[in-house]
Amino acid sequence: MANNTTRANFLLLITSIIWGFAFVAQRVGMDYIGPFLFNGIRFGLGGFSLLPFIYFNRKRKDKSIIEKSTNYSKLFIYGGIAGLFIFAGSTFQQFGLIFTTAGKAGFITGLYVVIVPIIGLFLGKPTNRNTWIGASLAIFGLYLLSVKTGLKIEKGDLLVFAGAFFWASHVQIIDMAGKFDSLEISVIQFFSCSILSLIFAFIFETINFQAIINAYIPIAYAGFFSVGIAYTFQVIAQKNAHPSNAAIILSLESVFAVIGGWLMLGELLSLRGMIGTGLMLLGMIISQLRQKTGIR
Numbered sequence: 001m002a003n004n005t006t007r008a009n010f011l012l013l014i015t016s017i018i019w020g021f022a023f024v025a026q027r028v029g030m031d032y033i034g035p036f037l038f039n040g041i042r043f044g045l046g047g048f049s050l051l052p053f054i055y056f057n058r059k060r061k062d063k064s065i066i067e068k069s070t071n072y073s074k075l076f077i078y079g080g081i082a083g084l085f086i087f088a089g090s091t092f093q094q095f096g097l098i099f100t101t102a103g104k105a106g107f108i109t110g111l112y113v114v115i116v117p118i119i120g121l122f123l124g125k126p127t128n129r130n131t132w133i134g135a136s137l138a139i140f141g142l143y144l145l146s147v148k149t150g151l152k153i154e155k156g157d158l159l160v161f162a163g164a165f166f167w168a169s170h171v172q173i174i175d176m177a178g179k180f181d182s183l184e185i186s187v188i189q190f191f192s193c194s195i196l197s198l199i200f201a202f203i204f205e206t207i208n209f210q211a212i213i214n215a216y217i218p219i220a221y222a223g224f225f226s227v228g229i230a231y232t233f234q235v236i237a238q239k240n241a242h243p244s245n246a247a248i249i250l251s252l253e254s255v256f257a258v259i260g261g262w263l264m265l266g267e268l269l270s271l272r273g274m275i276g277t278g279l280m281l282l283g284m285i286i287s288q289l290r291q292k293t294g295i296r
Contacts, residue, residue: 106257
């Protein structure tokens with residue numbers, strides 16, 4: 001059991017590293033193609049990368065049991081709704097990355113781990129004191145990171161912050177769809193997001209195939225690694241990891257986003273920004289800690 005937990009935590013750490021560096025890939029991708037096209041291709045690649053896992057997963061199960069236990073209409077409804085939230089979250093995030101750094105986007109996106117229990121409260125799901133302490137620290141950290149003189153928040157940061165609410169809502173949708181196979185839900189949501197993104201790309205963006213070819217490295221990383229491999233690692237790991245520990249480890253993606261932005265893009269944070277990111281990370285961690293008499 002201890003070995004399984006150690007392996008799970010290691011896979012979650014790898015996942016957070018992949019997701020953290022994905023912010024760099026997403027930002028670099030904007031040098032070549034538009035946000036809608038980038039998301040359309042990367043989520044499509046991510047969906048295709050999961051199909052083999054679904055095939056082998058179904059192959060080792062009794063087909064008749066799968067057919068009887070799966071309500072396909074509800075599966076596609078939940079998957080489609082989840083895909084709609086991913087589309088909204090990734091669109092705000094991708095447009096935000098045009099105007100902000102990969103590191104800041106990583107930390108601001110990570111706020112969804114604080115927003116999730118707050119949204120849950122409005123859905124009748126009780127929360128605990130740590131959530132409010134963590135939220136307060138994270139909000140103050142966001143203020144130090146993003147709000148400038150005259151109480152003006154940078155455009156890119158505001159867009160990414162709006163996206164964090166959709167990522168948090170997406171978590172709630174996936175929680176409601178918990179009885180369905182996680183891989184199957186994922187493929188449906190990824191393809192739904194891909195189709196919506198491509199529709200908007202053909203309407204609002206110029207499609208240049210040479211530009212797509214030039215952006216193959218960030219697209220491949222964001223598609224196969226960030227969506228396909230990292231998600232699969234997360235699914236495997238969370239079978240043996242405590243939910244709160246998993247959330248804390250995954251929140252480290254924001255740290256790796258800063259490291260990736262520094263190493264690959266030369267992005268630097270001011271002292272005020274570093275204090276802000278530190279408070280945000282602390283807030284994310286505290287919000288996930290269990291209390292002895294708590295609810296989580």
